[in-house]
Amino acid sequence: MKNRRLSTPIALAATAAIGALLLSACGGTSSAAGEDGGKLNVVASFYPMEFLARQIGGEHVKVADLTAAGVEPHDLELTAKQVAAVQRADTVIYLKGLQPTVDKAVAQTHPKHVVDATAASPLVDHHLDEGADETDGHSGEHDHEHSDAAGDPHIWLDPTRYAAVAKSVGAELAEVDPAHAADYQRNTDTLVGQLAALDQEFRDGLQNVKTKTFITSHAAFGYLADHYGLNQVAINGVDPEAEPTPSRLAAIQRAAKDNGATTVFFEALVSPKLANTVAADLGLKTAVLDPLEGVKEPDHNDYFSVMRQNLGNLKAALGAS
Secondary structure (H helix, E strand, O other), X not given: OOOOOOOHHHHHHHHHHHHHHHHHOOOOOOOOOOOOOOOEEEEEOOHHHHHHHHXXXXXXXXXXXXXXXXXXXXXXXXXXXXXXXXXXXXXXXXXXOOOHHHHHHHHHHOOOOEEEHHHHOOOEOOOEXXXXXXXXXXXXXXXXXXXXXXXXXXXXXXXXXXXXXXXHHHHHHHHHOHHHHHHHHHHHHHHHHHHHHHHHHHHHHOOOOOOOEEEEEEOOOHHHHHHHOOEEEEEEOOOOXXXXXXXXXXXXXXXXXHHOOOEEEEOOOOOOXXXXXXXXXXXXXXXXXXXXXXXXXXXXXXXXXXXXXHHHHHHHHHOXX
16 A cells, blocks of 8 residues: 555655665765764654654764654655665664655665664554444554555554663664663663653553543554553544545444543644544544654653653543542
């Protein structure tokens, strides 16, 4: 299947850019010992991977994010300069199956060191059947449209899975730059401890709720729901802006009524129009549940602050006591 936002012309343009750069950048050398002042040159595919690189790498890395702040990562079209950056990087950190243009660049440019987040936390299918009566978002058509890799890519929304990826990033940076291995290990341990504390906050905050069902614009929160014993009811599969079928709307309405759902969640980087329409039709409220694919103001918010905002919004929607 094609990516939910990646058109065929864009895909062809990305392929052409990669092919051109294979010739022009093949003589590129690592920047770790030269142009970046001895820092490792790390390329991250989108915000959750960039956050790990910065937190663990600290002062020893220079991080470039292929996806600009506030940009929906599925919309990414790599430039020739970005493809060259992937090839020249000392380390590339990405999540295979989320951004086909990045997957293709990694596969064709062969960077020296790569961290694929899915190797540390294998993907699980959280699929959606728009025509059936199932209301838990876990049966029917597979969400394979991100790339050829099967499975829901949103692993970072489960802090324990994100911690596993963090350990993988720390180990790779230590291998590439053994002189600072102790620093990378210390930073990894600190971050993993912070993620464990966040996990406990979610467990405590969602322990006593009136309903375990929440409605989202698309099925991005399957790992979060699974980990905390909640029930995600998604309007759509991978595309939060697609028009749901009448049968899907009927199923959502039944789920809301049967489970006491109060809120339709929409995303920070996506228009709330669909969520507002569905909520109005069902007589429900709307609120933001951020999938953290990108952060609009990274100088003011980060992974932890946005996740805590999500927790607060979930507690309110689910009637936590």
